[in-house]
Amino acid sequence: MNKNTVLAWATFIMIIVGLGLIALGAFRYNEIAGWGFASVGIGFFAIAWVFNALKGRV
Helix, strand or coil: CCHHHHHHHHHHHHHHHHHHHHHHHHHHCCCHHHHHHHHHHHHHHHHHHHHHHHCCCC
């Protein structure tokens, strides 16, 4: 496995975790805690985007 494959897997895993956190915030925690889960999920998307952008450059 080379560096690009590792970054691709990291991106995929972070997207899955981000979707899970957003789903927890939307469906499980309807109070204020749901906003925190959803914002952390969006943060995971941002980091996954950076990993995807680094795929060809590292």
